[in-house]
Amino acid sequence: MTDRMDLRTQDRERLPPGQILTQKWPVLHYGHIPSLNLERWTLEVTGAVERPQSFTWKDLEALPTIETLCDIHCVTRWSRYDNTFRGISVRAILAQVGLRPEAKFVMVHAAPDYTTNVPIEDVDRDGNLLATHHNGAPLTPEHGGPIRLVIPHLYFWKSAKWITGLEFIDEDYPGFWEQNGYHMRGDPWSEQRYGRPDYTRMRRGPRR
Ligand SMILES: Nc1nc2c(c(=O)[nH]1)N[C@H]1C(S)=C(S)[C@@H](COP(=O)(O)O)O[C@H]1N2
Numbered sequence: 770m771t772d773r774m775d776l777r778t779q780d781r782e783r784l785p786p787g788q789i790l791t792q793k794w795p796v797l798h799y800g801h802i803p804s805l806n807l808e809r810w811t812l813e814v815t816g817a818v819e820r821p822q823s824f825t826w827k828d829l830e831a832l833p834t835i836e837t838l839c840d841i842h843c844v845t846r847w848s849r850y851d852n853t854f855r856g857i858s859v860r861a862i863l864a865q866v867g868l869r870p871e872a873k874f875v876m877v878h879a880a881p882d883y884t885t886n887v888p889i890e891d892v893d894r895d896g897n898l899l900a901t902h903h904n905g906a907p908l909t910p911e912h913g914g915p916i917r918l919v920i921p922h923l924y925f926w927k928s929a930k931w932i933t934g935l936e937f938i939d940e941d942y943p944g945f946w947e948q949n950g951y952h953m954r955g956d957p958w959s960e961q962r963y964g965r966p967d968y969t970r971m972r973r974g975p976r977r
């Protein structure tokens with residue numbers, strides 16, 4: 770039938786190489802599900818910024834909210850279409866703190882003890898958000914509720930659940946999965962799944 774053929778043609782362009790489509794939304798993370806209390810939770814924005822700030826939940830509520838409709842792609846090969854995330858625009862946070870020229874990479878910090886590194890160009894993009902809602906409902910704890918990062922154009926391990934900080938750095942350092950062999954950038958369209966083996970030996974100094 771034409772409908773089916775259309776769908777297959779569409780899929781070929783929509784599904785990145787090596788991915789398999791799923792209707793469900795798998796839950797994936799390392800360690801336990803933390804419970805973040807938004808009364809006490811803060812987003813620590815540190816490093817190469819003009820105005821480092823510890824954002825409370827109230828501070829973030831004053832910033833613009835955006836909605837992003839996107840497909841998500843996990844490095845373990847599942848993809849899920851048509852996710853509408855709603856939350857605080859990452860660019861609004863960047864505008865608030867002011868990037869310094871030496872801010873070339875971001876180390877994303879999350880509970881419980883998760884990190885992931887992302888190049889600044891991949892962070893400073895319109896669709897990126899600190900999501901609080903998915904398809905109209907508050908994010909459930911297993912999917913990163915009450916607040917997670919969403920960087921839709923990269924593999925989903927870069928989208929840290931239970932986010933607690935953005936640290937702007939001048940040099941790239943591997944985060945949690947990157948130290949364990951995952952790619953430093955993670956573009957699904959060019960299948961940047963794994964990085965160089967010697968990333969596993971890279972270690973960084975103390976948090977600034
Ligand atoms: N804090 C935290 N965030 C995390 C992870 C994690 O272990 N801890 N895992 C990542 C990985 S590998 C994936 S694929 C996605 C999964 O998100 P989901 O469970 O909502 O599908 O979360 C990412 N964010």
Ligand SMILES: [Mo]
Pocket residue numbers: 797843844845925926
């Ligand atoms: Mo993942």
